[in-house]
Amino acid sequence: MCGIVGYVGTRNxxxxxxxxxxxxxxxxxDSAGIALAEKNTIRVVKAKGRLEVLRQKLAARPLPPSRCGxxxxxxxxxxxxxxxxxxxxSTPSVSLVHNGIIENYAHLKALLQSKGYVFESETDTExxxxxxxxxxxxxxxxAIMEALSKVRGSYAIAVLFRNWPDTIFAVRRESPLxxxxxxxxxxxxxxxxxxxxxxxxxxxxxxGDIAVCNRNGxxxxxEFGQPVQKEQLTADWDxxxxxxxxxxxxxxxxxxxQPAAITATVxxxxxxxxxxxxxxQLSDELLKSIGTVHLVGCGTxxxxxxxxxxxxxxxxxxxxxxxxxxxxxxxDPILKPDDLVxxxxxxGETSDTLAALKLAKSRGVRVLxxxxxxxxxxxxxxxxxxxxxxxxxxxxASTKAYMVQLCVLYLFAxxxxxxxxxxxxxEVRRLTAELLxxxxxxxxxxxxxxxxxxxxxxxxxxxxxxxxxRGFDYSLSLEGSLKLKEISYIxxxxxxxxxxxxxxxxxxxxxxxxxxxxxxxxxxEKTISNxxxxxxxxxxxxxxxxxxxxxxxxxxxxxVRLDEYEDALMPLQLxxxxxLFAYYMAVLRGCDVDKPRNLxxxxxxx
Numbered sequence: 001m002c003g004i005v006g007y008v009g010t011r012n013x014x015x016x017x018x019x020x021x022x023x024x025x026x027x028x029x030d031s032a033g034i035a036l037a038e039k040n041t042i043r044v045v046k047a048k049g050r051l052e053v054l055r056q057k058l059a060a061r062p063l064p065p066s067r068c069g070x071x072x073x074x075x076x077x078x079x080x081x082x083x084x085x086x087x088x089x090s091t092p093s094v095s096l097v098h099n100g101i102i103e104n105y106a107h108l109k110a111l112l113q114s115k116g117y118v119f120e121s122e123t124d125t126e127x128x129x130x131x132x133x134x135x136x137x138x139x140x141x142x143a144i145m146e147a148l149s150k151v152r153g154s155y156a157i158a159v160l161f162r163n164w165p166d167t168i169f170a171v172r173r174e175s176p177l178x179x180x181x182x183x184x185x186x187x188x189x190x191x192x193x194x195x196x197x198x199x200x201x202x203x204x205x206x207x208g209d210i211a212v213c214n215r216n217g218x219x220x221x222x223e224f225g226q227p228v229q230k231e232q233l234t235a236d237w238d239x240x241x242x243x244x245x246x247x248x249x250x251x252x253x254x255x256x257x258q259p260a261a262i263t264a265t266v267x268x269x270x271x272x273x274x275x276x277x278x279x280x281q282l283s284d285e286l287l288k289s290i291g292t293v294h295l296v297g298c299g300t301x302x303x304x305x306x307x308x309x310x311x312x313x314x315x316x317x318x319x320x321x322x323x324x325x326x327x328x329x330x331x332d333p334i335l336k337p338d339d340l341v342x343x344x345x346x347x348g349e350t351s352d353t354l355a356a357l358k359l360a361k362s363r364g365v366r367v368l369x370x371x372x373x374x375x376x377x378x379x380x381x382x383x384x385x386x387x388x389x390x391x392x393x394x395x396x397a398s399t400k401a402y403m404v405q406l407c408v409l410y411l412f413a414x415x416x417x418x419x420x421x422x423x424x425x426x427e428v429r430r431l432t433a434e435l436l437x438x439x440x441x442x443x444x445x446x447x448x449x450x451x452x453x454x455x456x457x458x459x460x461x462x463x464x465x466x467x468x469x470r471g472f473d474y475s476l477s478l479e480g481s482l483k484l485k486e487i488s489y490i491x492x493x494x495x496x497x498x499x500x501x502x503x504x505x506x507x508x509x510x511x512x513x514x515x516x517x518x519x520x521x522x523x524x525e526k527t528i529s530n531x532x533x534x535x536x537x538x539x540x541x542x543x544x545x546x547x548x549x550x551x552x553x554x555x556x557x558x559x560v561r562l563d564e565y566e567d568a569l570m571p572l573q574l575x576x577x578x579x580l581f582a583y584y585m586a587v588l589r590g591c592d593v594d595k596p597r598n599l600x601x602x603x604x605x606x
Contacts, residue, residue, distance in 0.1 A: 002075050002087070002099040003027035004177070005194050006158040006168040008068040008214055009185025017071035018055060020187075020194035025051050026250075026394050027099075027190060028075025029595055031086035034058075035095040036066035037165040042095045046072075046086035067215075068166050070158040070188070072097035078105070079122030089126040093136060093162050096129040099190055100154035100175040108150065124153075132159065140169055144210060145225055148173075154351065156205075158188045170211040176349045176376065177205045179218050181232065186213040192235050193392055200238075203230040204375045233375065249593045251395035251487070255579050256446055258403045259439035262572070264389035265404040266411065266435055273429045275415040279384045282368070287419035290340045293320040296328050296356045297344035300398040300482065301405060305344050306475040307571050308409030314568060315431075316417040325352040328359070335365045342412070343369045346393060346401040348376020357381055370408050372401055386412070395594045397487050399579050402479065406571060410435055434566045438573075441565050445576040449584075452577050455542060455558055456584035462513050466504075466534070467494040469517030470527050472571050476517055480578035487586040487596045497530035510538035515581075518545045519562060519570045531555055544574060 003024025007016040017034045025032075032054040033046025043063050047053045051073060072087035078101070079085035088095045102108070105124035108131055113119070117130050131150065136143035140161045148155075154174035161167070170177060170188045180187030180195040180202045187195040188211070192202065205211060208223030209230075220228045247253035269276050293312055295305030302324055309320040323333065325343075329352070335341070341360040345353045348371035357378055360367050369382035372390050379385045388404035414431055417423040423431075459465070465484070467477035474496045481494035495504060497516070508514065516531040518524055524545075532555055535541050543556035546564055562573050586593045 003073040003190045004097045004099050004156060004158050006070040006188030008168050010067060013066040013069040017069055019197060020189060021051055021071050021073050023193040024190055025073050026396055028073050030076045030081035031074045033086045033088055034069055034071040035088040035160055036063055036069040037160050038066055039165055042160055042162050044088050044090050044095060048081050048083050070097050070160055077101055078124045085121045085123050087125060089129045091130055091133040094129055094133045095160045097158050098125040098128060099156045102128055102151055103153040140164055144169055144171060166214050168213045172205040173207055178202045179211050184215050186218055200235040201232055203232055251397055251583055251593050254393055254395055254400045258400045259442045261390045261400045261404050262407055262439050265407050269411050270432055273432060275411045275432050277415055282384050284419035287416050289338050290318060291336055291338040293318055294323055294339060294341045295320060296323045296325050296341060298325045298350055298352055300402045301344040303475060303479040304402055304405035307406050310472055311410055311413040311568060315413045315423055316420050317422045318416060325356045328356040335363045339365050341365050341367045343367055343378055344405055345378050346372045346398055348373040348378040354378055370405055396596055396599050397483055434569055441563055441573050442576055449580050452580040453584045456581055456588055459513050460585055460588040462490055464491040465513035467515045468497040468500055468530060470497045470523040471520045473517035473520055476571050476574050483579055483582035487582055487593055488589055488591055497527050501533060508534050508537045508539050512539050514539040514541050516541055516543045519574055520567050528555055
């Protein structure tokens, strides 16, 4: 969950590292640090806090120029945020930055202490760098391979050796890492935005790969030291796509990019008016044979899976189950040969989700991945892949990635319904046309956000609130609640509207905000009845419903009206004002919208 970057070339290394880290700070911002190689020494500067603290420290005591170095921005796992726990972690001979977790660090630490090593930090990374140091006798590649053969866990690392001041050694296992190519220079990074200012050419390290980078290029080796060839890719993002583009926050920019992301994701997958998954192996014949669909994800991706479940069951009449990835791998799930596991992940690197994928494959079950990052670990490991073309999502709170996950799940549900013969072709065509129309449905929600901003101003001092809804609206309640609490730090819970009276309504007292979602015609009256129950106990109600809905007097204090749209597709429209409400609540409360406390964008450790 940390971000790492490395550079070797002719530029001022410090500048390149700080620029790269600024693009990776979304992965963690408890501390930051750099290590610069010079002849016969490695200079390390690191600091607790945001990257700006490190910048100030470097400005106060400038370092001599260097052309080779590594950097790190940290999301704390082992050891609290502090200067000493910051990366790089070093010995006199070796310096290292690390993303991941060394699971057997305690055992290795005891072995190293028996050899006389003394530890200053609480980190598993200090164990790793001292393990490499203990194996080093002049050959860096051999030392790294020997050390990692003793390690159990996940890692993406970049390593400097004092006696090799013009070379970076990079290795990955179960944590993302890429190598970028320039003219007379090389880059190492956790993610593409870190290097886009300098190059769009890169390669992805596979499990166990070792990259040896210097000004002359990159040599790749397997975990056993055998030379390997890597495919060179070209990023289709540009620098502007990874910047704010005039918006005050990445989150607001990404909310406004959702119509374009829908078009990019859906349009190429519609052929002659019908959904086309663009996966030849996932034929209609194979789709017909699917028994149960297991939708697996974490957080927002799991909430997308809940909408997918409702759509699959309603349209295709195929049983679907939503599984929390971190539970799936440990609950000994019942998987049958004709089942399909659908893995949902924005980054394609989520540790729990990747582990769930591997479990499914070990049971001989087919896996479809829905991911946003081409060539990511989950994409490479799955049997089939449907990419969501959201482009880079920098804000920690996911918005457009969630939106396109929904779109891909709708496409899958429609094609499954068509293959199974559960919907007439004319109905599949009609619903597909409605899905294509989603960007036009969203635009008024984005243009009319002043009303949402006003509502946020009325509720910004709220300490606790509740979201309720039924059916698709319940799934949106969960995601709306998550958005609010993760960026505004307001305690928020979401409930199926009928469940609130089974205990939790005892928490509804005078002035407690209730956000009621009532966009589903089939359960509208039931939902309104549940909302009235909270109003009668003093709740302040914000109701989200459609323009033609007849709302009885006294049900809500505020009503947000949405355009008429297909009930099953309404989540695409409803989520936008919920995202905006969370955004403006966070802004008005003075929160760091793009980098909420204790969170990181990509959860690459358990």
